[in-house]
Amino acid sequence: MFSVTVREHLMIAHSFQGEVFGPAQRLHGATYVVDATFRRAGLDADGLVVDIALAAAELAAVIGELNYRNLDEVSEFAGINTSTEFLAKVIADRLADGIRAGRLGEGAAQGLSQVAVTLHESHIAWASYERDL
Amino acid sequence: MFSVTVREHLMIAHSFQGEVFGPAQRLHGATYVVDATFRRAGLDADGLVVDIALAAAELAAVIGELNYRNLDEVSEFAGINTSTEFLAKVIADRLADGIRAGRLGEGAAQGLSQVAVTLHESHIAWASYERDL
Amino acid sequence: MFSVTVREHLMIAHSFQGEVFGPAQRLHGATYVVDATFRRAGLDADGLVVDIALAAAELAAVIGELNYRNLDEVSEFAGINTSTEFLAKVIADRLADGIRAGRLGEGAAQGLSQVAVTLHESHIAWASYERDL
Amino acid sequence: MFSVTVREHLMIAHSFQGEVFGPAQRLHGATYVVDATFRRAGLDADGLVVDIALAAAELAAVIGELNYRNLDEVSEFAGINTSTEFLAKVIADRLADGIRAGRLGEGAAQGLSQVAVTLHESHIAWASYERDL
Amino acid sequence: MFSVTVREHLMIAHSFQGEVFGPAQRLHGATYVVDATFRRAGLDADGLVVDIALAAAELAAVIGELNYRNLDEVSEFAGINTSTEFLAKVIADRLADGIRAGRLGEGAAQGLSQVAVTLHESHIAWASYERDL
Amino acid sequence: MFSVTVREHLMIAHSFQGEVFGPAQRLHGATYVVDATFRRAGLDADGLVVDIALAAAELAAVIGELNYRNLDEVSEFAGINTSTEFLAKVIADRLADGIRAGRLGEGAAQGLSQVAVTLHESHIAWASYERDL
Numbered sequence: 042m043f044s045v046t047v048r049e050h051l052m053i054a055h056s057f058q059g060e061v062f063g064p065a066q067r068l069h070g071a072t073y074v075v076d077a078t079f080r081r082a083g084l085d086a087d088g089l090v091v092d093i094a095l096a097a098a099e100l101a102a103v104i105g106e107l108n109y110r111n112l113d114e115v116s117e118f119a120g121i122n123t124s125t126e127f128l129a130k131v132i133a134d135r136l137a138d139g140i141r142a143g144r145l146g147e148g149a150a151q152g153l154s155q156v157a158v159t160l161h162e163s164h165i166a167w168a169s170y171e172r173d174l
Numbered sequence: 175m176f177s178v179t180v181r182e183h184l185m186i187a188h189s190f191q192g193e194v195f196g197p198a199q200r201l202h203g204a205t206y207v208v209d210a211t212f213r214r215a216g217l218d219a220d221g222l223v224v225d226i227a228l229a230a231a232e233l234a235a236v237i238g239e240l241n242y243r244n245l246d247e248v249s250e251f252a253g254i255n256t257s258t259e260f261l262a263k264v265i266a267d268r269l270a271d272g273i274r275a276g277r278l279g280e281g282a283a284q285g286l287s288q289v290a291v292t293l294h295e296s297h298i299a300w301a302s303y304e305r306d307l
Numbered sequence: 308m309f310s311v312t313v314r315e316h317l318m319i320a321h322s323f324q325g326e327v328f329g330p331a332q333r334l335h336g337a338t339y340v341v342d343a344t345f346r347r348a349g350l351d352a353d354g355l356v357v358d359i360a361l362a363a364a365e366l367a368a369v370i371g372e373l374n375y376r377n378l379d380e381v382s383e384f385a386g387i388n389t390s391t392e393f394l395a396k397v398i399a400d401r402l403a404d405g406i407r408a409g410r411l412g413e414g415a416a417q418g419l420s421q422v423a424v425t426l427h428e429s430h431i432a433w434a435s436y437e438r439d440l
Numbered sequence: 441m442f443s444v445t446v447r448e449h450l451m452i453a454h455s456f457q458g459e460v461f462g463p464a465q466r467l468h469g470a471t472y473v474v475d476a477t478f479r480r481a482g483l484d485a486d487g488l489v490v491d492i493a494l495a496a497a498e499l500a501a502v503i504g505e506l507n508y509r510n511l512d513e514v515s516e517f518a519g520i521n522t523s524t525e526f527l528a529k530v531i532a533d534r535l536a537d538g539i540r541a542g543r544l545g546e547g548a549a550q551g552l553s554q555v556a557v558t559l560h561e562s563h564i565a566w567a568s569y570e571r572d573l
Numbered sequence: 574m575f576s577v578t579v580r581e582h583l584m585i586a587h588s589f590q591g592e593v594f595g596p597a598q599r600l601h602g603a604t605y606v607v608d609a610t611f612r613r614a615g616l617d618a619d620g621l622v623v624d625i626a627l628a629a630a631e632l633a634a635v636i637g638e639l640n641y642r643n644l645d646e647v648s649e650f651a652g653i654n655t656s657t658e659f660l661a662k663v664i665a666d667r668l669a670d671g672i673r674a675g676r677l678g679e680g681a682a683q684g685l686s687q688v689a690v691t692l693h694e695s696h697i698a699w700a701s702y703e704r705d706l
Numbered sequence: 707m708f709s710v711t712v713r714e715h716l717m718i719a720h721s722f723q724g725e726v727f728g729p730a731q732r733l734h735g736a737t738y739v740v741d742a743t744f745r746r747a748g749l750d751a752d753g754l755v756v757d758i759a760l761a762a763a764e765l766a767a768v769i770g771e772l773n774y775r776n777l778d779e780v781s782e783f784a785g786i787n788t789s790t791e792f793l794a795k796v797i798a799d800r801l802a803d804g805i806r807a808g809r810l811g812e813g814a815a816q817g818l819s820q821v822a823v824t825l826h827e828s829h830i831a832w833a834s835y836e837r838d839l
Contacts, residue, residue, distance in 0.1 A: 042571075043525045048564040050429040054320035054336040054377070059220045063227065064375040070320040070336005074430050087458045088521035093565060094462065109330040111320070122221035126176045163316040164340050164829060165181040166226060172175075183828040187719035187735040187776070192486045196493065197774040203719040203735005207829050242729040244719070255487035259442045296715040297696060297739050298447040299492060305441075308837075309791045314830040325619045329626065353724045354787035359831060360728065388620035392575045430563060431580040432625060438574075449695040453586035453602040453643070463641040469586040469602005473696050508596040510586070562582040563606050591752045595759065654753035658708045697713040698758060704707075 045090040046078040047097045051104045051160075055112035055123045062122075068113070073128065073160040075104060077136055078171075080155040085148045095145045103135045125162045129170035133158040137174055178223040179211040180230045184237045184293075188245040188256045195255075201246070206261065206293040208237060210269055211304075213288040218281045228278045236268045258295045262303035266291040270307055311356040312344040313363045317370045317426075321378040321389045328388075334379070339394065339426040341370060343402055344437075346421040351414045361411050369401045391428045395436035399424040403440055444489040445477040446496045450503045450559075454511035454522045461521075467512070472527065472559040474503060476535055477570075479554040484547045494544045502534045524561045528569035532557040536573055577622040578610040579629045583636045583692075587644035587655045594654075600645070605660065605692040607636060609668055610703075612687040617680045627677045635667045657694045661702035665690040669706055710755040711743040712762045716769045716825075720777040720788045727787075733778070738793065738825040740769060742801055743836075745820040750813045760810045768800045790827045794835035798823040802839055 054070040077100045079091045107115075112123040121127065136156050143150045157171035187203040210233045212224045240248075245256040254260065269289050276283050290304035320336040343366045345357045373381075378389040387393065402422050409416050423437035453469040476499045478490045506514075511522040520526065535555050542549050556570035586602040609632045611623045639647075644655040653659065668688050675682050689703035719735040742765045744756045772780075777788040786792065801821050808815050822836035 042569070043529070044568045045525055046566050046568075048430065050431070052331075052335045052337050052429070054334050057220075061220055061222075061225050061227075065318075067375045068320050068377040069318045069375040070338075071318050072336075072338040072429050084523070084525060087456075087460055088523045088526045089460075090525050090567065092460050094460075097565075109333045109335040111334040124217075124221045126178055126217060126223050127221045130176070163318070163338050164314065165316070166179065166230075168176070168178045168223065170176050181829065183830070185730075185734050185736050185828075187733050190486075194486055194488075194491050194493075198717075200774045201719050201776040202717045202774040203737075204717050205735075205737040205828050242732045242734040244733045257483070257487045259444055259483060259489050260487045263442070296717070296737050297713065298715070299496075300445050301489065302443045302445075303441070308835070309795070310834045311791055312832050312834075323619075327619055327621075327624050327626075350789070350791060353722075353726055354789045354792045355726075356791050356833065358726050360726075363831075390616075390620045392577055392616060392622050393620045396575070432629075433578050434622065435576045435578075436574070447696065449697070451597075451601050451603050451695070453600050464584075466641045467586050467643040468584050468641040469604075470584050471602075471604040471695050508599045508601040510600040562584070562604050563580065564582070589752075593752055593754075593757050593759075656749070656753045658710055658749060658755050659753045662708070698762075699711050700755065701709045701711075702707070 042080055042082060043084060043090050044078050044080040045093060045096065046076050047093060047100055048074060048076050049097070049100050049104050050074045051108050053107060053110055053112050057122050057124070059122065071162050073125065073162055075100070075132060076159040077132070078157040079149070079153050080157070081152045082154060083152070085152060091145050091149045091153065099136065099139045099144050103132055103139070125160045125166070125168040126170060129158045129160045129168050133170045133172055137172065140174060175213055175215060176217060176223050177211050177213040178226060178229065179209050180226060180233055181207060181209050182230070182233050182237050183207045184241050186240060186243055186245050190255050190257070192255065204295050206258065206295055208233070208265060209292040210265070211290040212282070212286050213290070214285045215287060216285070218285060224278055224282045224286065232269065232272045232277050236265055236272070258293045258299070258301040259303060262291045262293045262301050266303045266305055270305065273307055308346055308348060309350060309356050310344050310346040311359060311362065312342050313359060313366055314340060314342050315363070315366050315370050316340045317374050319373060319376055319378050323388050323390070325388065337428050339391065339428055341366065341398060342425040343398070344423040345415070345419050346423070347418045348420060349418070351418060357411055357415045357419065365402065365405050365410050369398055369405070391426045391432070391434040392436060395424045395426045395434050399436045399438055403438065406440060441479055441481060442483060442489045443477050443479040444492060444495065445475050446492060446499055447473060447475050448496070448499050448503050449473045450507050452506060452509055452511050456521050456523070458521065470561050472524065472561055474499065474531060475558040476531070477556040478548070478552050479556070480551045481553060482551070484551060490544055490548045490552065498535065498538045498543050502531055502538070524559045524565070524567040525569060528557045528559045528567050532569045532571055536571065539573055574612055574614060575616060575622045576610050576612045577625060577628065578608050579625060579632055580606060580608050581629070581632050581636050582606045583640050585639060585642055585644050589654050589656070591654065603694050605657065605694055607632065607664060608691040609664070610689040611681070611685050612689070613684045614686060615684070617684060623677055623681045623685065631668065631671045631676050635664055635671070657692045657698070657700040658702060661690045661692045661700050665702045665704055669704065672706055707745055707747060708749060708755050709743050709745040710758060710761065711741050712758060712765055713739060713741050714762070714765050714769050715739045716773050718772060718775055718777050722787050722789070724787065736827050738790065738827055740765070740797060741824040742797070743822040744814070744818050745822070746817045747819060748817070750817055756810055756814045756818065764801065764804045764809050768797055768804070790825045790831070790833040791835065794823045794825045794833050798835045798837055802837065805839055
């Protein structure tokens, strides 16, 4: 199994609902350093898992929809705690949509079998979500 | 599959028995930077894999039992080489015990499916152990 | 010259005023990984620059005043862009106050000559402020 | 499942063929920080996944065959794009050969079940290949 | 004293002349992870050391002149060993030229007092050059 | 001013004397990731701060004198707390001795002006010592 990973980052504000969150119930924010991993069983004709420039551009586009936002005001997330693990899934699902739509190339749409996303929220905590394509 | 990881560190002394260990047969020590990963298929009602504050506290408690010790004098490890990979299993097993005992919450006891522990012994070497719950 | 550095982190929301900030004029947030460095010419009677437990606790206390807050609503920062470099100075100045007040011990109050603070806002950008005591 | 990872690095020149590579079609180069991971279900009689000194020496030997070379002139790679993911497989396969040949010890030859290799090409991109033994 | 640092990377091929370089006399290459630091005594009217977007764009432009090249064929470097420390100075000097030319803004041209550049050539070696403006 | 840094690591056991050290009064240990920095105003005839292979070998030799030892039993350190900052000075002073003795080459003996050593004791704490030559 092969994989390629590209890294970007995302800066947002949000708050959490529920006593379990303690002071994080207040409006605060985070930088997420985001690692997106693309997996497939074999390489394409160019010897690649994916065109890394396309992969980086698509990750940047997905992150651009969320970047510099207060997630408490994003209607799609109304009533949801936008936890690190939840956001990892949001980004992975949007990357999967892009792959299926051919935005990483036709070869990738057919060849890639899995995507995984890790969000580092600090030097001591991170969360991941991985899924099949 | 979702996961959340928290990081702590551990400082111990020990020595190894066996010619394969060369100078590490002498009493020496290590800092282990410890990453504990908790995995589950879906998120709980708060949108979480695990209450990260509880997870960090439990990891700190497990590490606290070993921290600032000479492992050669810990009776539980008598006659055992406390290698990095061995210690990864010790910590993973103790975390698993804590999860089953409900110390990370009832939801975690039921929802978590796997725990993995990585110990970084330097910038050029690390070891892991992962197990089902 | 000796130095000791301890690391913590800080999660806040804020927005910036001025066209130069582009999309960062919107309410967003950041994790700052904070490195606080303490410098002095010689070591104390215990062979230390500073009691590292006290230094870590004081850094945590200073960060605790800002953590999980929307800095746009902190009266002390009204009308100020709470840039990474600005926040580095806020934290360094508060650490300097604590050192002078003896919160890192009497020896530190007399022996330390400089404090420096670096805030990492992502994997590709950080800012620092350093000052004499 | 246990694993042990050792890190080395590799500095090479090469160029790529295909419009997808843009400016990387020119002769350029890279430092690859190489992580080699060895996996097995249980520990050996010394409490180890593998003799880490042997593992590090074997990784250094495999890398030494490629290090400080222009891969465009290595006959084995004629007509092949020596992408990061391709090179991860080259190194993993050579490590697998070494394991089977007993160069990591007889116990490793029998006990190890999997090898994985990650090549970091920069702070924002890396690629991996993993295989059974 | 305040500073802001931005990170980019650079991938080149080159060879060295002189027995001291051993196997690095062969054509090989490197990824340099490049940190550019800008220093000044006080902040500007926006509360900044420098417009970080301009700083990042200028660093990218300076690196773009060298990126994906065989430095042995760059006429400006004929007869010169393009060591890591030498390249740190090349980049720092070009950044200094850009600052003086106003490409980081008029405030930066007047307010910045120093620039420093660090090139990481692997996980175990890096080099820096710093200069006044 | 130019600098070059090389990284190695050191694994020791020790204990501390004094109530300030709390549980670290027990025999324990540490991995120190050691960064040694060599500084000079100009480059030598090869375009270098120092022959990096010689610098790395000398750092390894200095560390080899301490590695895999219980520092409580090293007579040179009797009655001394072998704190991270103290050990940074020990290593820096021994490197300075080596430079003056010509072990990094004649050019380095004359050209280098400063040495600095940083010891990382964990992911959240490190200490440095720097001195003139």
